[in-house]
Amino acid sequence: MPDINIGDVTAAYEGAVGVIWEMLMGEQIHVGGEEETDILARVAGVNAGTQVLDVLCGLGGAAHHLARTCGATVMGLDATGRMVDEAVLRTANVGLGDRVAFRLGNALDMPFKSGTFDVVWGQDSWCYVTDKDRLIRECRRVAVPGGTIAFTDWIQTGPMSDEELHGLNTFMLFPYMETLPGYENLLRRHGFAVRECEELSEDFASHMRRYRDSIAGDLKGRIVELFGTDAFRDMERGIGLWVEAADEGKVGRGRLVGRKQ
Numbered sequence: 001m002p003d004i005n006i007g008d009v010t011a012a013y014e015g016a017v018g019v020i021w022e023m024l025m026g027e028q029i030h031v032g033g034e035e036e037t038d039i040l041a042r043v044a045g046v047n048a049g050t051q052v053l054d055v056l057c058g059l060g061g062a063a064h065h066l067a068r069t070c071g072a073t074v075m076g077l078d079a080t081g082r083m084v085d086e087a088v089l090r091t092a093n094v095g096l097g098d099r100v101a102f103r104l105g106n107a108l109d110m111p112f113k114s115g116t117f118d119v120v121w122g123q124d125s126w127c128y129v130t131d132k133d134r135l136i137r138e139c140r141r142v143a144v145p146g147g148t149i150a151f152t153d154w155i156q157t158g159p160m161s162d163e164e165l166h167g168l169n170t171f172m173l174f175p176y177m178e179t180l181p182g183y184e185n186l187l188r189r190h191g192f193a194v195r196e197c198e199e200l201s202e203d204f205a206s207h208m209r210r211y212r213d214s215i216a217g218d219l220k221g222r223i224v225e226l227f228g229t230d231a232f233r234d235m236e237r238g239i240g241l242w243v244e245a246a247d248e249g250k251v252g253r254g255r256l257v258g259r260k261q
Contacts, residue, residue, distance in 0.1 A: 002166055004175045006079055006106065009128045012173055013080040016227045018058075020235060023219055024211045027061035027090075030124035031200075031207045031253060036152065037062050037123065038069070043196055043257050044119050044150035046070045053077060053117040053142060055107050055135075055151075056125035060087030060100065066121075067099040075117070076102040077110060108134045112142045119143075122151035124253070130175045136186045143260045149192055150257045155180055157201050158250035168245055171238030180254040192258030201252025208246045212239045 012018070018029075026033050046052060048071030054063050057076030066072040078084050084104045091100045105111045108131055120139040129135045139149050156165075156177040169176060178186075184197045215223070215236050223232045245251045 001176045002170045002174075004169070004173050005130060006128075009173050010080040013058075014082045016231055017173075018080070018083060019226070020219075020223060020231075022059065023222070024214055027059050028065070028123070029058045029061065030152070031204060034065055037065050040121070040123065040150055040152060040255065040257075041066060041070055041072075043255070044121070044148050046072050046119055048072070051075075051116070051118045051144075053110075053112070053120050055110075055120060055122045055139065056128065057087065057102065058083050058125065060091055060102060062121075062123055063087070063100045063102075064091065064094060064096055067096050072099070072119075074100045075112075076100070077105050077107060078102070079104065079106055108138060110138050110142055114141050115144050115147075116142050117144065117147060119148045119150055121149075122153070124152055124154060126151060127154045127172070127174045127177055132178055132183075133186055133189075136190045136192075140190045140192065140260055145260060147260045148257065149187065149260070152200070152253055152255045153178065153183070154204075155183070155199075155252055155254045156250065157199065157252040158248065160245070160250050164245065164250070167241050168251065171234075171241060177251070180256075183254060183256050187256060187258045191261050193261050194256065194258045196255060196257040198255045199252060200255055201246070201249065204251070204253040205243075205246035208239065208243045212236075212243050215239055 050072040052072045052074045054076045057078050063074040063076045084102050087102045120143050
């Protein structure tokens with residue numbers, strides 16, 4: 001596993017990395033955007049009055065969407081100061097300050113009382129966490145009795161050499177990728193009854209190809225202008241690695257939903 005920690009991730013998202021991924025994915029910065037958020041919200045049972053904790057919330061795009069479309073009250077948690085500051089600003093700009101708020105903090109030691117949230121939520125971001133066992137334990141702690149954990153994440157779906165894994169994880173700043181069975185086992189270990197455990201890898205590969213094409217096409221000039229040729233080449237090379245791995249069935253995404261027992 002590469003030697004990557006929370007400081008490496010926050011430093012990257014304070015700078016060019018966060019900006020470029022928003023260019024590629026939109027404000028929600030996860031595969032599938034609002035459509036995927038709607039699917040996860042439906043499976044998780046998010047509705048008016050639901051208290052949601054969005055763990056590693058980024059710019060708050062999903063939090064805004066859940067508040068607008070479901071009537072939920074959402075607290076976002078992220079470790080990157082720029083992301084939290086920008087999320088607060090954007091929330092004020094769209095007039096959702098009465099239902100959406102944000103905290104700066106570590107997902108492995110959440111600054112919330114036990115049994116606070118109806119739904120603990122994440123989208124394509126827990127791959128950045130160094131200790132996923134402790135993360136799931138914290139998610140259970142802050143969920144109400146009978147509460148729901150609902151998340152998607154980038155996962156390893158096939159065997160790879162150490163060199164392949166190191167290249168993929170280093171580019172994305174992942175300390176490691178979990179597998180779908182690995183996440184399912186973690187949920188069960190920490191007292192969640194698993195309601196859904198679904199692999200979404202075919203869709204993931206198509207999105208990775210689209211990101212590759214956008215980098216090489218419409219976004220190339222803008223990335224070079226803002227961040228230089230070296231940053232563009234790094235993104236082009238790294239996304240190329242992910243496209244190849246996704247097409248070969250080695251990486252993908254998973255959706256998991258569980259109930260706190």
